[in-house]
Amino acid sequence: MEDGTELRFDHGAPYFTVSNDEVARVVSGWEARGLVAEWKAMFACFDREAGKFTDFEKEGTIKKYVGVPGMNSICKSLCLEDGVVAKFGVTIGRMDWIQDRSSWLLASLDGRDLGHFDYVVATDKNIASPRFSGLTGRPPPLDLSLLPQLSMMIQDIPVRSCFALMLAFSEPLTKVPVQGFSFNNSDYLSWAFCDSSKPGRAHVPLNS
Template sequence: MSGVVSKVAVLGSGISGAVCASTLARNGLSVTIFESARGPGGRMSQRREITEDGKELLFDHGAPYFTVSNADMLGIVHDWEARGLVAEWKENFGSFDFVSKKFVDIEKERLSKKYVGVPGMNSICSALCHEPGVDRKFGVGVGRVEWLEDEDSWSLIGLDGQFLGRFKGVVASDKNIVSPRFTDVTGRPPPLDSRLIPELAVKVKEIPVSPCFALMLAFEEPVSSVPVRGLSFKNSEVLSWAFCNSSKPERSTISEQWVLHSTDEYAKGVIAQMGLKKPSNEALAKVADELFQEFLDTGLNIPRPFFKKAHRWGSAFPAASIAGEDKCLWDGKKRLAICGDFCVSPNVEGAVLSGLAASAKFIEILSCL
């Protein structure tokens, strides 16, 4: 890449980073998104699996849906609806109690609208990342973020040591940007030296998280013994909730697909044994068996799935919010913003509002960029 200083680098293409990048681009800023994964989405990613006989299966294995309570967020969602990026998921939800072995609290009427991306949860992030003015670098992980004092800019170095460019501002939508958790997972130092942003680093370094294992299941026949398409579990140490992914708007109905999430207690116990490094296929297979066995232990008539696979979300779900009314962390002198659901609230709406707040910081100083 050339040595010409670009405008703003956004690290991460989850919903917070994607919203921030698209908002900056709409306001005339040159934006480059860096994403270590093959595509956008973060916890709103859609998992694509191919069975042994060639069937394609698609799972929203992170965030199953989102709700809206903020007026600004509602306006954004209405825009997404008009663009065909989201739709309301009009199904009944409830809870299952492992003690009584009965369904309880089945919704008689929908108290709040549940929205999903179409045809996948990642569709929203994908559309935002492909808006005019947004340059996308998928499959490119950032290994170092260096502040060049003499040039009043940031230099980005890839995980492979490649120079990625110089930027006047940086938005980090990953809470592990300065966290030792990054080292525990990758064996590498965090991309950003905490001494560059000491006041912000204190807030970001040790954000508590709730780990989780997701189980993806596909059935040839409907799971007709479950009267709702989404349910939480009470009095289970293993499962927290389950959703029928194929009941969402514009999903394939060739087979019935479900996503189950573990409790954080179960996940913490497993991670305590296996560590934070990437789990082996054998370890994930054992987790898949244990989660599915708990599903069977409901006593419901659960058919045998033709596909069963587990995925670990090690630190994706924050258990605290750190930014208060500011909704993001900001270093105006170095033009660095940190945003994400961990800044506002641990859900899609919180992530969007934080991304908007980060973009607003840069829009305020447009003349300096």
């Protein structure tokens, strides 16, 4: 901003919940390390036709967790775990299942051996989309022209476009009684959340 204040937004998932005991133990460890915190706030639903908030959900009904100081804190921490090697800007050009080793052999687009892996996780359909190159100027992380079977599987995954609008206000929105809400009876709006109400969020001057 003009006054030197840096604004940060969680423009992906606003929070996450836990319903599995094993995952809950992992999240508890993250919480103890300060990577995540429970978001204790008021939530509701806004009915567009009625023009009012309904279904108020008070603090503690469903635990909502957020990364601290941002939702990407979990991924950043995982990249620093012992035995984890993070490589960025690498396009996977070949994947082969090695039966006698029960592992995947990955190679880059230029043929470099990237090693053997027990699992391969593709987190986003866009990693193989031609639009990736248009946005970044780089090849997609996964070259499907060399992986026809995987290409067919990915094409079958449905996609729903979602656009995130990030807004900053000079004054608190006192007429909004909640920190997060979903929409009913709206063809275009899904949800809205107040990022500054999350734990660990702060305005940081650029020069500090």
